[in-house]
Amino acid sequence: MDEAASLPHGPPMNILPPTPAGLESLYALCRKIYPDQVNPLQVTALLKYWLGGPDPLDYVSMYSNPGAPHENIPPHWHYISFGLSDLHGDGRVHDVSGPEGVSGFGFELTFRLRREPGETEPPTWPATLMQSLAKYVFQSGNTLCSRDHVTWHCALDNSESRIQHMLMTTDIQLKTAHTPFGSVEFIQIVGICAEELKAAQQWNGAGILDMITRIPADGNRTGSSKASWRSMAHNGHAEGGKAYSNWTSMRRKKSKEVSELGGSSLSGVSARCSWAEQDASNVDIAHLKDKSDENNEDLKLKSRVHQSLQGNQSALESAELVHVKKLEGVHLIFNLEAGSLLPLAIRGRVKHGRHFTFESILGETAITLVAHSVTGTLVDSNILSLPKVPGCKY
Incomplete structure (x- = not known):
């Protein structure tokens, strides 16, 4: 008997399972922004949440963003979560919804971190921070929206940084995705210090985010830009100079004046x-x-x-x-x-x-x-x- 004749015929078998439809929709959006990074580095939950694992996020992808020098934005790492929205559409994590509804909790988290000179691999602490926030969302059922704030009381990167709290804003590149299981907003985490947190509480998050956009990347000169570094990403180095202190004092005075006139949002x-x-x-x-x-x-x-x-x-x-x-x-x-x-x-x-x-x-x-x-x-x-x-x- 011919040995070749005994082998099965037909198209080759795909060893890897197909990417879930919800996840593929989010990947497709990311590929539009990063077409040259189709396989970015990822932090992956070893045991998925729906199998009894402790981490709600299936993945956190880490992209290298070249920045925008003309907008005062240096190169940085762009972290994107996958798991707060419905990736699978089969009820294993979230209630199933159609394309006209909201996918899962309706959002994913993003984070931006300055890329240090010569740095070839992104630090993983932002992924840990995002997992912690995701656990809060899953346990409490409370979603995070643009202009929300979260108190943390310790440096986001476990250093000596004064940036120990967070404001939420819409990610200016990703914004909103539409998947077969509903819409997904991308909510970006912006690190803030205690003075900025208090100002956000007394006035409103949007006003503080607008003031933050006026802080230059180097922290050593005044002025404004279309999209400043502090509004784009976490930067622990811009907080130690005299200019930063002056900006903080100005924001505290401004927010107090506005809150007394119009109240808090x-x-x-x-x-x-x-x-x-x-x-x-x-x-x-x-x-x-x-x-x-x-x-x-x-x-x-x-x-x-x-x-x-x-x-x-x-x-x-x-x-x-x-x-x-x-x-x-x-x-x-x-x-x-x-x-x-x-x-x-x-x-x-x-x-x-x-x-x-x-x-x-x-x-x-x-x-x-x-x-x-x-x-x-x-x-x-x-x-x-x-x-x-x-x-x-x-």
Whole structure:
């Protein structure tokens, strides 16, 4: 018998499985921006999340971006996540959606890091940071949007850098992708220092991002550019000079002036908080202190940003009020960081006729401070009222 005749005939078998449709759509967008980097370096989850692994992101691709000298943007590494959106479309991670819907959580993360002279391989710490943020999203169900902020309280690269917090913005190159399983926005992480975080909370993230765009790449001269380095990427070296300090002082003064005039666009945060009805005539101060100490542990706060500052009216989601209970006193408990935002909630929101909500990360609890002008609520300056809404715990 002819040996060749015993071999199977037909097209050669593809050893590698096909790329999932959602992932391929995102890869195609990346190839348009980086046509000469079809196989970029990747950080890969060894055991995929849908197989019981700890890391929600299947991949983080790392591209070499040449920068744009005419826009004051040096060469840098461009990190792009894959996993917050629906890559597979078969329900293994996310609920299945069609092309007209939202894919997974509706976004992927990006990050940009200055490429040092002679550097041939990208550092991997940004991928670790992105995995940490992805874990927060999967565990809490809270998505990250442009102009949100995230407090971190340690250098993003575990160095001595003062850039220890994050603002979110739309990635100016990737923007939005359309996949068979829905749309995907690309949200870029921008590192900020404590002063910039406070300014973003007192005013709004968009205003601080606009001010950041005016910081030049070298940190040693003033002026503005179409797309500055700080708005594009993480740069720990631009923060130590006198010019940077001057810019920070100017931004703090400007944001304070604007927030006093127009209020803050920050309408709420995810926090560790709770409440209980309290007899105003019998408050155990020592008990309150003990409870406060229990909740002083560090917490990553993610903002929920009100989309407009137009007008003085602000509305809460309406719900049928079935019962209103008048309380003599309320005992509120916040972790340290959430409590530090109370002056902002009162001066930057309630004073301007708006609301501010602390939403508990531990359960279905929300504490909302409201002004009498906020529609859909019952507010009396002499009576503390608590609307009882079906299905909600306050």
